[in-house]
Amino acid sequence: MQLDAVLFDIDDTLCRYRRSGADVLDAAFERTGHDPFITLSEYHDRYPEFVDDSDSMADLRERCFAAIAETKGRDPETGRTVARAYAAERDHANVEPLPGVEEALSAVEGLPVGVVTNGAPEMQSQKLAGIGLDDAFDTVVYAGYDAPAKPHPEPFETALSELSASPDRTLHVGNSLQSDIAGARAAGLGSVWVPDSDEPADPEPDYTLSTLSEFPSLLSERTATDL
Template structure:
């Protein structure tokens, strides 16, 4: 690694952990419970969700507005979209998550470093995940982007974490799976980016570093 790193920030979803039940499974269950022919895919939901991010709303409210809009655009009653979103929320258990490979090794190796989380997600939802993983006390700061600050890729949540940790952006890296949120946001804040890919698509924007799993992070940072 070319730069000397003193602190590390992490994304949560699909970086530290993933749900044991996928979003696609939850959507299938939601449509099955209502008896409505499926008209929303999980890819469509993920693509459209950022349009509805508002710090004044809960995750449930955001999803309801998103599903209602998709329903309306496809000729369905928006109330049906809201009902699907409500059942989706009922089906989802935010504590039912599993750590991704290498999480324990990486955090153990970096336990003496200033560590933070910058995550797009509601505070209650993300806290539940960290608690379920046994990581609630592993970080010196947790910034809930979209709530404590604008959502990633805005530089503001990264800057909030840097301020709390009292570290310089050029001495910090952010680790995440999303090119559009994590890599682009880190770059906007002047923070180095470490990409943990969950796609075979070309890397754009290009991250500073790429690791196949968090198991490789300690060696990348020169910590064994």
């Protein structure tokens, strides 16, 4: 079966920060002089609560840090101060491509190719530019801004519409089971998981790859077996 299109996630699928979030958070607390009362896992856990209602990444982070501060009996403004320091430390263009990106994109040359990513346009566009892929995609859907955040099916449906693609003839490639695999399944797309952890595969993806360098072989096998 020929594919109509292929979609990719950005964070920890196409690229990753050269400087870890934990390092940036430590620097933010050092910059503000506050003791480190927020952990990176707390930030990531609360992040989805604010995606759909925030105006920008800076606004989202300030809301998130303020909420964590309030939960811990701190002044929410202290959380906002730390969030602003975090923003000052984070360079969204300071990213590196993950193994196999070049091979994966070469394998889909000639097909409509898009991105469906959770994150603000001003942040995610810098990452694509940082790895030289700012002009590589036919559409980029910023979920949480152009549409509800993944795993809601709408951002995938938006990309399908813009690429004139059918869901059952489209693959989405991502690292997150909760956002990418669950979202792709909800929208009726084939799902390709490139895990960055040892977590159990739930929900179960259609395909699992060790790295994106295996993606060309997957495409060949999929076509050969008429899946």
